[in-house]
Amino acid sequence: MTTIKEIAKLANVSTATVSYVLNEPDKISAETREKVIRIIEQTNFKPNSIAKSLKVKKTNTLGIITEDITVFNTPEIIDGIDEYAEKNNYYILLENVRLFKRIGNNYKDTSKFVGVIREITGVLLSKQVEGIIYIGAHCRDVSGLIDKLPVPTVYTYCYTDSDISVNYDDESAAYQITKHLLKLNHKQIGIITGLMDSAQCQDRLKGYQRALYEHNILFNPEYMKVGNWERETGYTAGKELLSLSNRPTAIFALNDYMAGGVIDAAGELGLNIPRDVSLVGFDNRECSYSYTPKLTTMGLPLNAMGAKSAEILINLINHRQKDHLKNVKLKCELFQRKSVGGLL
């Protein structure tokens, strides 16, 4: 690899001159500048940013820790981070924990992998990243997972009790969906929840109830079935709801997988979606588009979450962050497709 010294020699100038051409071109006369630039281009010289970073104590590098890059939400978040970072001249060092492969389904027990995380943050810090974004595989409380770090840290798709996090607004999303159904004159709206110990599930339930309440509709416990996020429970719950004597005219499944189960159930019962019953999912996963009918579902602002995380982090790094930020919640967007119909 060519070095600045060789360029200097070839151009018959000092290394300082070359450096100025690169960093403060105005300081150098047009003539020498062009001569130097020509030689740089000819030799394909790229200044060693390692050396530069050592000197200026700035790496312009962000560390990303993903719990699992193969989880559907993660790539889009990274994409958002990446776009914002690039625009602001930051680069990305990626650490993928491979959570599921490493510790299976016990990921809720954070103690199992604090050691792994400590090692990873150590690497990132020794590589002088200026800030860290932690992307959860699954939206939950990860307090205690990362020790207090000497660089700013932002959590997304998860949160802690003391750090800045970026997520989407489950409550408002569920409210939005329920409102949408109510406006189409649905008054009997079934809901299939995920596991009840998840904050996401609780928040969505709140949004659902708030919308009902605003329309003076009493929450009917018969219309709520508890699922576990998997298609099978959507099927079971769907069957129960649709077999009710006063069956709901619309069903809100708290994720797309369970909505798929409802489609199965409706099919078996000879019910047509959306004619006989409307259906809404959540997540806008790829599969929701290939269901028959195409599923109306809630899209997550993943890209925006990534971009927002990067924005906050870079602001923190450069000490221009308003410090009142804590839990940022971005709005979701409804994707209206073919599984919802209106009532007279």
Add this chain to the structure above:
Amino acid sequence: MTTIKEIAKLANVSTATVSYVLNEPDKISAETREKVIRIIEQTNFKPNSIAKSLKVKKTNTLGIITEDITVFNTPEIIDGIDEYAEKNNYYILLENVRLFKRIGNNYKDTSKFVGVIREITGVLLSKQVEGIIYIGAHCRDVSGLIDKLPVPTVYTYCYTDSDISVNYDDESAAYQITKHLLKLNHKQIGIITGLMDSAQCQDRLKGYQRALYEHNILFNPEYMKVGNWERETGYTAGKELLSLSNRPTAIFALNDYMAGGVIDAAGELGLNIPRDVSLVGFDNRECSYSYTPKLTTMGLPLNAMGAKSAEILINLINHRQKDHLKNVKLKCELFQRKSVGGLL
């Protein structure tokens, strides 16, 4: 941040001693070693790998260029790279081109973004990556996209006419599928292709024909319909195939989307899958699992491709690569689900 000097001072030794404790502990007496280690732990000191890299001229960093990290195949490939890299003490600097957002669907016209790629490789080189893995968004010839680089480069999910690439074996995968159907006594096997200008499509067609040939079955042009990879053409082609007087007993759609279209077509014609017609897809995309019936499809060795790319690259970096490697093709694995039945 603490430096080696401060540690040295606190421990009353020279910086050299601290360095040896870190890198060649045996050279230092147990007594001083432990003293130094204690202080390192107390102060939470992390050696600055930037400075180390500058000195030892080794960053242990691999650059990954992804054409688009949001494309379904990419995260799993990165996961594979990551796993292998981590085991071998390499780290990952990620550059995401965001191909589709940047230049829309004209990605086949490589000239449109050579400039972007040149800039990205420049950044990676200046950050002293020791090798680069280029991950295509779409398997195709990308010759001329990257200038000859001073570090080893491996292409995956794409290829060039002169560099090492890692892909999967389309021909053998299609052969495997066709063979599977033939063994179940299917003799009339329809095929729905993707766009014919793709090498992948050509190779799969070859595999299909080779299997038929081995079973002395003449290729029947009526049984081949050309699609464009989208669900709609799968539907159209499926309808045509299934309306034939001697309709095929099995259909091989060259991707899962088009297989979805065949499911639509069969449904409309009142044909049951797999009773009336068997169906196989390709890609094992998430949606294939949520079709009714669950689709039998060909899984791609994405993780293995990533790992293999990393392995080759790291071997190249350390000059222990057999140089006869060129186009590595990994085997695919059939996922047998519910869309295929046997014939008497």
Add this chain to the structure above:
DNA sequence: CTGTTAGCGCGTTCAC
């Protein structure tokens, strides 16, 4: 005003 000299950043490693 243009361009040069020289020391610095931090950890490594060789000669002593």
Add this chain to the structure above:
DNA sequence: GTGAACGCGCTAACAG
């Protein structure tokens, strides 16, 4: 177990 040169680019201070 230590002193000191070294890697490469940056930049303050300075000379022409």
